[in-house]
Amino acid sequence: MPVTSSSVRFRTGNQMIAEGAIQAGCRFFAGYPITPATGIFKAMIDLLPRQGGVALSAPDEISAVAYCIGASMRGLKAMTATSGPGWALMIESVQYALMTEMPLVVAIVQRLGPSTGGATQGGQGDILLAEFATSGGYTIPMLCPTTAQECYELTILAFTWAELYRTPVILLSDKETGMTAERIEDDLLPDVTAQHRPTSGRFHELSESLRGMKRGTYHFDFPQEIPGFFPVGGDRRVTATGSAHDKQGKLQKNSPETIEVLRHLEEKIRWREDDFAVTDGDLQPSAKTLVISYGVTSRSAKDAVKLARKKGHNVSFLGVLSLFPIPQKKIAEALEGVETVIVAEENLRGLYRSMVETLCRGKKVIGVNKIGSMITPLEIYAAILRKNSEQGTQTLLLNGKTTTN
Amino acid sequence: MPEEAAIKPPQQVPINSYLVDNPRFPFCKGCGHGHVIRHLNEALVALQIPSKDVALVTDIGCIGLADGLFREIHTVHTTHGRSTAFATGLVLADSILADRRLKTIVLIGDGGAMIGLQHLVHAAMLNVDVTVLICNNFVYGMTGGQGSGLTPECFVTATTPNGNIVPPADICEILKHSSASFVARAIAADRSLPELLAHAISFPGFAAVEILELCTEFAVPSNALTGDKLKEIARSNNWEIGTIVERRDRESFAQRYQASQRSGEESKKESTAGPGFPRHRVLRRPTSIVLAGSAGERVQSSAALFCQVALEHGLFATQKNDNPVTQGTGFSISELWLSPTPIGYTGIEEPDFIIVTSEDGLRELSNQRWFDSMGNRTRVLIDDSLAVPFESPRIERKPLRSTFGPRMSVLGGLVCLAERHQLVTAESLLDAIRSRYGEQSADQIVKGLKRVQEFTG
Numbered sequence: 001m002p003v004t005s006s007s008v009r010f011r012t013g014n015q016m017i018a019e020g021a022i023q024a025g026c027r028f029f030a031g032y033p034i035t036p037a038t039g040i041f042k043a044m045i046d047l048l049p050r051q052g053g054v055a056l057s058a059p060d061e062i063s064a065v066a067y068c069i070g071a072s073m074r075g076l077k078a079m080t081a082t083s084g085p086g087w088a089l090m091i092e093s094v095q096y097a098l099m100t101e102m103p104l105v106v107a108i109v110q111r112l113g114p115s116t117g118g119a120t121q122g123g124q125g126d127i128l129l130a131e132f133a134t135s136g137g138y139t140i141p142m143l144c145p146t147t148a149q150e151c152y153e154l155t156i157l158a159f160t161w162a163e164l165y166r167t168p169v170i171l172l173s174d175k176e177t178g179m180t181a182e183r184i185e186d187d188l189l190p191d192v193t194a195q196h197r198p199t200s201g202r203f204h205e206l207s208e209s210l211r212g213m214k215r216g217t218y219h220f221d222f223p224q225e226i227p228g229f230f231p232v233g234g235d236r237r238v239t240a241t242g243s244a245h246d247k248q249g250k251l252q253k254n255s256p257e258t259i260e261v262l263r264h265l266e267e268k269i270r271w272r273e274d275d276f277a278v279t280d281g282d283l284q285p286s287a288k289t290l291v292i293s294y295g296v297t298s299r300s301a302k303d304a305v306k307l308a309r310k311k312g313h314n315v316s317f318l319g320v321l322s323l324f325p326i327p328q329k330k331i332a333e334a335l336e337g338v339e340t341v342i343v344a345e346e347n348l349r350g351l352y353r354s355m356v357e358t359l360c361r362g363k364k365v366i367g368v369n370k371i372g373s374m375i376t377p378l379e380i381y382a383a384i385l386r387k388n389s390e391q392g393t394q395t396l397l398l399n400g401k402t403t404t405n
Numbered sequence: 406m407p408e409e410a411a412i413k414p415p416q417q418v419p420i421n422s423y424l425v426d427n428p429r430f431p432f433c434k435g436c437g438h439g440h441v442i443r444h445l446n447e448a449l450v451a452l453q454i455p456s457k458d459v460a461l462v463t464d465i466g467c468i469g470l471a472d473g474l475f476r477e478i479h480t481v482h483t484t485h486g487r488s489t490a491f492a493t494g495l496v497l498a499d500s501i502l503a504d505r506r507l508k509t510i511v512l513i514g515d516g517g518a519m520i521g522l523q524h525l526v527h528a529a530m531l532n533v534d535v536t537v538l539i540c541n542n543f544v545y546g547m548t549g550g551q552g553s554g555l556t557p558e559c560f561v562t563a564t565t566p567n568g569n570i571v572p573p574a575d576i577c578e579i580l581k582h583s584s585a586s587f588v589a590r591a592i593a594a595d596r597s598l599p600e601l602l603a604h605a606i607s608f609p610g611f612a613a614v615e616i617l618e619l620c621t622e623f624a625v626p627s628n629a630l631t632g633d634k635l636k637e638i639a640r641s642n643n644w645e646i647g648t649i650v651e652r653r654d655r656e657s658f659a660q661r662y663q664a665s666q667r668s669g670e671e672s673k674k675e676s677t678a679g680p681g682f683p684r685h686r687v688l689r690r691p692t693s694i695v696l697a698g699s700a701g702e703r704v705q706s707s708a709a710l711f712c713q714v715a716l717e718h719g720l721f722a723t724q725k726n727d728n729p730v731t732q733g734t735g736f737s738i739s740e741l742w743l744s745p746t747p748i749g750y751t752g753i754e755e756p757d758f759i760i761v762t763s764e765d766g767l768r769e770l771s772n773q774r775w776f777d778s779m780g781n782r783t784r785v786l787i788d789d790s791l792a793v794p795f796e797s798p799r800i801e802r803k804p805l806r807s808t809f810g811p812r813m814s815v816l817g818g819l820v821c822l823a824e825r826h827q828l829v830t831a832e833s834l835l836d837a838i839r840s841r842y843g844e845q846s847a848d849q850i851v852k853g854l855k856r857v858q859e860f861t862g
Contacts, residue, residue, distance in 0.1 A: 008716045010709055010724070027502055030494065035730070049666045054501050056662070059527045063490045066524070070494020073481065076502055078494075096484050096491075119730050180751050181709060181724040183716050232460050232479045233499055233507045239472065241482035251473060251482070296751075303749040374752045 011184045013151040013177040014039030014081075017107050018047055020155025021079050024194035026105070027053040028071035028078040030064040032086060035119040036175040037109035040081035061086035065093045065106065072102045073240065075231030077159055077194070081107035084126045085116055091133045094168050096242040098134055098265065101166035101218065101227060103197055105158045110174040112371065122175035122374060124295055124346040128355075130170050131324050136262075139269045141276055142170040142324040146298040148182045152189055154278075154321065159194035161276070165268060166197060166226050172323065174346070176296040176374060197229040216248030223264040224271040269325060277327035280319035283334055284309075287316040289387050290334055292356060293344040294320045297375050301344050304380035315384055323352065331359050340387040344368040344380050423449045423456065425476045431467075433546075435625075437593035437618025438468050441540055445510070447599035449478075452607060460495060460509045464488040464517035466547050468540045471512050486521025488513050489528050489537055496533045500659035508606055509534065515541040518576055519554030525576075529585035529611045531658040536605045536612045539576055540593075542620035550623025557638050561627040573642065580613050581650050587612035588650040592635050593619070601648075610657055617644075688720055688828055691744035693753040695775060696815055697766030700728060700737045704762070707815040708739035714829050714837045715743045723751045727769075736769035743828060755780035758826075760818040761787040762805055767794070786818050789860070804860050808853035813842070817850050821857055 011019075017040050021029070029048055031041035041055075048055040054071075058064035061082055068078035082090060087108050097104045110126045112118035131142055141161050143154040155171060162169040217239045218227045227247075230236040239249030244258045252258040269276070280298070282305065283290075293301035298319040305317040318334040320327060335341070341360050343353035350367035357365050368375060368383045424446050432438045449459065456477035463469040465485035472480035483491045492511045499507040518525060518539045528535055544562050545551045552562035552569050555576060559568040577588050587608045591598050593616050605612040617635045624630050639646055656664075698704040705726050712722040720743050727738040740756075742748050755778055761767050767787070770776060776794045779785070785800040787793060789807070793800050809817030816838055824831040839847035 010713045010716055010722065028494075028498055050670075052502075054497060054662065056497070056658075059523055062487065063493070063524055063527060066487050066490030067494030067497060070491040070496070071498035071502070072494075073491070074495050074498035074503055074507075076498050078498075092484055093487060096487075120727065176725065176751060179726065181712065181722075182748065182751075183721045231503075232481060232495060233458070233503065235457050237457065237477055238479045238481070240480070241472070242484055243482060249480075251470075299749040299751065306749075374750065376752060376754065377750050378754075 007186045009184045009186065010181050011148050012039055012179055012181045013145065013148045013173055014109065014179060015043050016148045016151035016184065017081070017155045017171065017173065017178075018043030020152035021105070021159070022047055022051050022053075023152070024156040024159035025077050025196070026079050026159065027051075027076040028068060029053070029055040030058045030067035030078075030080055031055070032058050032061045032064045032082065034061075034083045034086045036111055036122075036179050037081045037083045037086070037107065039178060040107055040109070044079075044081075061089040062093060065090040065104075068104055069093060069097050069100075069102050072097075072104055073232045073238075075197075075229070075234070077103065077163065077196075079105040079107065079159075081109065083109050083111050084113045084129070087126060087130060094140070095134045097168040098138055098140065099242045100240045101265070102168070102240075103162040103166055103229075104168040105155070105162050105171060106168060107155070107171040107173060109178040110172065120175070121372065122296065122346065123371060124174055124297065125348075125351070125371070127172060127323065127345075127347070128351045130172060138266050139325050140168055140170055141165070141269065142172050142322070143278070144172045144295045144321055144323050145177060146280075146295055146319065146321075147177070148180075148184055149188065150321070151177065152184075156190070156192060156194050157278070163195050163197040164226065165272070166229060167269065172295065174296050198226065199229055216246070218245065218249055218261055219247045220264060223260065223267040225264075226268055273325045274329055276322050276325050277330050278322040279327055279330045280321060281317070281330065281334060283316040283318070284314050285337070287314040288337070288339045289314070289342065289384060290316045290318060290338040290340070291342045291344065291380065291384065292318045292320065292331070292334075294323060294352065295345075297344045297346055300375050300377045301380050303377035304384060307377060307381050308384045313384060320352075326355055326359075328359060331356065335360060335363065338363060340364045340366060342366045342368060342380065342383050342387065344375055344383070346370060346375055420450060420453060420456065422446060423459070423476070423478055424474055428474045430474065431470045433622045435619065435621040436467070437542055437616070437620070438471070438540060440593040440598070441468070441512075441538065441616055441618070442471055442474055444593075444598040445538070445602055448602035448606060451599065451603045454508050454606075458506045458508055460492070460507050462488045462492040462495070462509060462511045464511070464513040464521070466514040466517055466545065468512050468514045486513075486517045486519075487524060488517065489521055489524040489535065492535050493524065493528045493531065493533050496535055497531075497658065500534060500657065501662060509536070510606060511535055511537040513537060513539055514545075515539065515543060515553045515555035516545045519574065522579070525580060525613070526583040529580045529583040529613070532584070532586055532610045532655050533658055534610055536602075536608070536614070538602070539613060539615045540618055541576070541615055542618040542624055544620050544623050546620045546623060550620065550627075557642060560624070562623065575642070575644065577613070577615050577645070577649050584655065585613055585650055586610040586652050586655050587648075589613075589648045590615045590617070590639070590644060590646050592617050592632065592639075592646065594632055608651075609653075610655060688715075688718070688743055688745055691742060691746070691748070692757045692828060693755075694741040694743070694758040694760070694822070695753060695756045695770070696739045696741070696760050696762075696819075697770050698737055698762035698815055699765040699811075700732065700734050702737065702763065702811050702815070703813070704737040704766070704815050705739050707819065708741055710816070710837055710841055711819050711829070711834065712741060712743070714834050717833065718829050720745060720829070721748050723748050725751055736765040738766065738769060754778065756783055758822055759783065759785045760805075760815060760822070761785065761791060762814040762818065763788065763811070764791060767791050786821065788814065803857050805857065808856050809850060813846055813849060817853055817857070820850055820854065824854070
């Protein structure tokens with residue numbers, strides 16, 4: 001295959017998140033250094049000004065994300081990047097972005113936790129801390145890349161979702177995906193950009209009777225509708241608030257309209273659940289075993305499935321790229337005819353497994369879990385082989401040792 | 406759109422008030438916040454700023470209820486202490502990426518100023534065009550009159566029933582020493598406050614005004630507080646009243662940012678690999694390499710250069726780095742995969758090749774038990790100055806450092822490997838070395854190769 005040096009590059013996932021953001025039209029980035037996410041910050045400092053954007057250092061993660069939300073209020077696509085400890089500080093403001101329906105992309109490059117944990121060690125332990133960051137557990141759309149190329153693609157998609165649905169979107173990466181360099185072929189990168197937030201409600205122009213009505217900052221006619229965006233500083237008045245509010249953005253205490261607005265925050269995402277579903281399925285019709293994984297562990301899971309098939313086993317694989325909202329239909333399709341589900345992820349308790357399990361009634365669900373280093377293909381392969389043995393419902397791999405409960 | 410057409414240009418009809426008609430203030434009787442809102446309104450009326458050019462960003466607490474009192478201007482009600490940070494982002498975007506139309510005003514209490522101190526300090530340092538009104542009534546009013554970081558000593562509050570024993574922070578001094586361009590202090594009921602506020606708002610750059618106020622519900626009854634006593638408190642704490650800092654010698658962050666980007670423009674070049682030359686794929690099966698040396702000796706950058714050459718051969722490659730958390734010292738390790746097919750799992754169970762160039766690298770490889778994972782096909786190239794971990798025909802000692810020098814020894818080792826095991830062509834690797842590190846470095850490797858190959862330890 002003839003290749004020229006300009007079209008093939010050696011890039012880390014972090015660099016490709018930055019490139020994806022720029023391709024998506026991101027104009028504002030505020031960051032705070034933290035391993036293993038610093039590569040995104042550095043790449044944005046280097047690349048964004050040349051695209052006419054602003055990238056700057058904030059004095060902490062709270063300021064970083066707040067600056068981004070402020071820029072988004074002015075109408076600009078904005079992103080920040082952090083790791084687990086920084087995310088803990090950002091949660092307050094991400095709740096604010098969700099409540100004020102402000103488009104925002106946050107890349108979380110996971111490392112080993114809890115607390116400061118291991119700065120240079122990988123992990124997949126932040127998934128539920130990130131998803132359930134709001135009081136009430138409102139769905140925050142979450143994308144999870146497994147390769148440097150997917151870092152690029154899913155960053156663009158994250159911006160599209162943030163903009164179209166006026167919501168914070170989490171890009172859940174991890175140390176290995178973020179800091180490992182690999183082959184990028186420019187010709188294979190999609191030549192698309194992210195959409196821009198709609199500036200008026202979808203039904204705004206349709207209804208004669210609505211013309212001339214005073215429309216609020218958070219106006220919608222149907223709970224699933226995305227309120228039209230207007231920038232602070234535009235010609236139309238904005239009344240934004242993170243407190244419980246009516247459609248005008250007026251602070252209210254328990255008025256029916258306020259509750260309607262809160263329901264709408266969840267409804268606008270849930271109603272579009274199928275639109276959010278992105279999976280990497282490799283299903284075999286006769287397979288009785290399904291391996292589900294995401295992020296860096298998907299790579300090992302794919303290798304394990306390949307190995308198992310080579311040895312004559314029928315095994316299906318489902319890589320989940322859009323972790324939330326949970327792609328229920330895609331998972332249900334993959335579960336057809338399956339008796340055993342193996343969920344592989346680099347955390348101790350099987351965090352995503354606990355989410356998927358509810359969809360697997362009547363099936364045996366096995367976890368392959370480990371902390372401290374990547375799960376290897378052989379460890380997942382071992383779980384595939386053990387699937388028929390009656391003993392054990394959960395495989396915990398601690399310090400490389402396998403224990404079966 | 407109809408309602409937009411209804412907005413009259415301000416220069417045609419003067420704005421008499423920015424407040425809603427017959428505003429019903431949500432504050433207790435006599436509360437200083439009422440004065441602040443009225444005086445802020447008077448300041449805006451004096452300035453006649455078009456309503457849509459004003460963004461009022463409010464914090465949590467009683468003063469945060471103010472956004473509901475204004476009409477037509479943009480209001481942003483935020484989280485506790487963070488109002489200044491949200492405003493900073495808004496202004497950065499407006500002043501650098503949009504049309505610089507906004508006058509942004511933050512309303513924050515003494516509690517908010519303390520929990521969000523970092524944001525005030527950074528806004529002052531950046532010199533963003535934000536006017537922050539710190540409404541200091543010495544207590545958290547909304548939650549029942551607890552003491553804050555700005556509560557004077559001996560002050561009786563819900564949380565200091567025997568009098569406050571902690572001295573208050575002087576917020577104006579903190580901001581002054583954070584390079585703030587404009588800092589002033591006033592008393593809420595002062596008749597000159599509207600003028601001061603108008604001055605602060607029109608000031609180009611960061612402006613903070615601390616406004617001392619009465620909280621009639623909590624602070625007044627417990628401390629026999631009066632307007633006059635506010636002045637006394639200010640005096641006894643050495644809190645200067647009036648303008649404390651006014652300097653116009655500082656450019657805003659937006660100005661400096663744009664200037665620095667312009668000056669940096671020429672020096673920026675995207676680093677790319679050398680010129681293209683005919684490539685032929687050499688490698689037939691996935692191959693893993695572990696490189697171990699010391700920080701500062703180009704382990705990771707050599708690995709990246711090597712991988713780039715592999716990519717140009719049409720191969721797939723991954724590079725995973727490891728180093729101590731303090732990046733500039735100790736070991737430096739790169740784990741590489743080269744493969745004719747896409748690479749899944751990037752970890753290495755049993756390396757094909759290990760190159761060790763320094764003591765730091767050797768020690769860490771032992772710590773990480775890499776030598777335990779050696780398989781039958783693992784080949785180790787180790788600098789001859791180092792003690793071999795164990796005797797084995799699979800471990801070769803070679804004079805890498807003394808031949809190639811510490812900073813080229815990894816690349817030298819890789820050229821040896823490339824040549825002997827056909828990973829990539831040695832010529833293309835040398836070409837890449839030539840274009841990255843110069844003719845001399847490449848020649849040094851070419852000359853050294855023979856010496857290394859002939860060395861028998």
